[in-house]
């Protein structure tokens with residue numbers, strides 16, 4: 001299992017053209033193999049989020065090559081990219097981004113409903129299991145906006161796990177939480193790494209968090225400084 | 228997905244749907260009512276008008292004697308002051324013609340008629356009039372004669388000897404009531420006494436002032452003509468759009484003149500055409516306005532739900548999925564609004580139909596007329612779906628092209 005590349009970035013360059021042409025990412029290359037728990041650190045504005053959007057296939061405006069699960073995704077059409085995101089990538093944002101129109105359980109189920117490979121009952125069951133990992137099963141029927149910030153983030157992580165993705169990407173998932181809640185979320189990530197061997201790539205500002213991961217990629221000014 | 232978004236914005240959704248309900252209701256009611264009125268007016272004339280009328284017109288014969296002579300045939304002859312020949316008003320061989328016509332499957336029925344110019348002798352003065360000799364049963368069956376006999380019984384025309392049904396206007400002028408006997412003089416000078424058994428009222432005053440009815444045999448007797456004497460043959464068709472073609476066809480076969488209903492009532496058709504065009508225009512305008520309502524509400528929804536759309540895209544929904552969600556919302560509003568609108572439109576139609584509407588001139592009408600032709604319901608239904616689809620199309624396209632990175636970064 002271990003050793004197989006999940007994510008491979010080859011010479012990724014990114015430019016922004018407004019207000020003037022700036023090169024935000026400079027020849028970024030690295031590989032993430034299965035089961036790795038990787039954190040990305042760097043000063044504010046060095047291009048971490050920008051990189052993550054490219055790696056998650058949401059941003060397609062870049063130069064270089066990106067392979068996910070050994071499949072070249074650069075230049076693929078938008079529908080295929082949506083499929084890849086749905087099946088292989090779980091994304092956790094700094095802001096929880098749950099859908100307030102739905103219950104907690106439905107929020108977790110949505111990626112599964114979109115994938116449309118299992119019956120609704122099965123999906124409900126799976127979603128419940130995921131919520132249980134985070135001790136959120138009692139809140140399953142609440143509306144998403146009836147939860148606290150920390151609870152929301154736990155639900156968001158549960159949602160990212162719904163389709164058993166190859167890799168979870170997070171952009172400062174603890175950035176918006178207080179100490180206590182961020183500790184809880186951090187513990188969850190460690191658990192996912194140790195018990196489920198979940199591959200993860202997490203951007204963080206928290207050195208303590210980073211120290212607990214398998215590998216730290218340090219960025220500065222659009223480059224990979226240390227790996 | 229679509230359902231959840233609609234429930235989240237229930238109020239706007241309902242407002243949009245009410246817009247559709249209102250416009251569809253108005254559309255159906257308006258068209259039903261307008262066309263009810265149109266049909267009423269059409270029927271006033273068209274129901275009673277034969278689709279084709281065969282007759283002999285008084286006209287000069289196309290070949291003058293001089294052209295028959297061997298000597299002058301090759302010359303260019305000028306004949307001045309030609310007068311019509313004393314040709315027969317009667318349609319020659321009309322029994323055979325009627326038999327041929329009745330064998331044509333396109334024809335519903337045939338009724339012979341004699342129109343006779345007469346004077347009603349009222350005291351010292353003579354009142355001008357026309358007595359139509361009709362086949363009472365066929366005239367009723369084909370041209371709703373009985374509907375317009377407002378007093379008296381139309382069958383008495385057949386069952387009573389020398390009976391007449393007077394036009395209401397004529398009767399009023401002559402002060403003749405039912406049971407009275409009127410003295411009639413024909414253009415040829417024959418006099419006859421006829422018994423009034425009823426009044427005829429068509430709703431068209433100028434007709435009612437001159438037209439009276441008697442059975443065809445009474446008129447033949449009055450004119451001193453044999454039972455083969457018939458001046459008009461009236462034909463009713465299954466499809467009156469065929470009238471012009473068939474009129475030409477049979478006119479050529481029988482060698483007699485023929486009028487078709489379209490030519491005779493051309494301006495009437497134009498009038499009802501314009502009326503229904505106006506009602507379609509008003510109805511469609513209403514629908515388009517409600518379409519803009521839906522467009523606005525969906526646009527607002529999309530601005531409010533930017534985050535939701537972004538997150539859906541990040542999770543793996545494609546632009547097409549997002550597009551479908553918003554189109555579904557629009558179509559759902561259109562569908563339910565449309566169904567309710569059709570229902571209320573139908574109810575409104577029933578309501579209007581209950582409103583009393585009585586006019587002396589329109590004896591057959593008791594309440595306001597409404598046309599419940601399913602055509603209007605189908606048009607309204609289809610149109611509500613089409614407008615809501617287009618109202619949803621542009622907002623949906625905008626939603627599907629939202630770039631999730633922009634939204635997420637903007638936080």
Ligand SMILES: Nc1ncnc2c1ncn2[C@@H]1O[C@H](COP(=O)(O)OP(=O)(O)OP(=O)(O)O)[C@@H](O)[C@H]1O
Nearest residue numbers: 016017018019024043044045046047048049050051
């Ligand atoms: N849409 C944009 N247009 C122009 N420049 C941009 C745009 N988005 C980001 N940038 C610039 O790109 C650089 C990298 O931004 P990015 O958001 O990736 O930084 P970051 O490392 O995530 O910072 P932080 O730790 O504060 O989140 C910054 O200098 C930023 O100003």
Ligand SMILES: [Mg+2]
Nearest residue numbers: 048049050171
């Ligand atoms: Mg960032």
